[in-house]
Amino acid sequence: MGETEAAREYAAEAAALADVTTDADLAGQCESLVRLAWSEVFLDDCAAAQRHSERGVEIARRTGRPFALAQLLLTGAYARLTRGRLREALEWADESVAVARELGGAELLGISRAIRALILMQVRP
Known part of the structure; x- marks a missing residue:
């Protein structure tokens, strides 16, 4: 197996666990959903990531x-x-930029802006 x-x-396996875990139990583990969703994006399962x-x-x-x-x-x-x-x-990216700006984190703001720019290149070629 590759x-x-x-x-x-x-x-x-992680998705199956997340899907049966209550929102209350996930409340302290939101970062787990971040990692899961990015994993799904990179594995070309964007419906699950969404x-x-x-x-x-x-x-x-x-x-x-x-x-x-x-x-x-x-x-x-x-x-x-x-x-x-x-x-x-674009709406989701705009909000990500706004939240990242409020947090003041340069790295998060930078990647949020970069992905927003990528989306803008498709929306407004």
Whole structure:
């Protein structure tokens, strides 16, 4: 079994666990959804990445987790970009930039702006 296939199996296992875990239990583990969603993006399962980023955004908003929120918005934006949902991708990226700016983290703001620029190149060629 190649490394990519093993990664897909691990991601599927993690997704199955996340899907049966309550929002209350995930509230303190929003970063787990960030990692899961990015893994799904890079394994070309952007529908799952979008679903997990949406759930994570809802949890992060309710529980006041702005750093996780910015990352989940960014992951959701990228997943939407790869699925051709450009307007939604731009909305999610815009919000990721806004949250990252409020947090004051240069790295998070930089990657949020970079992915927003990537989306803009598709929206406004």
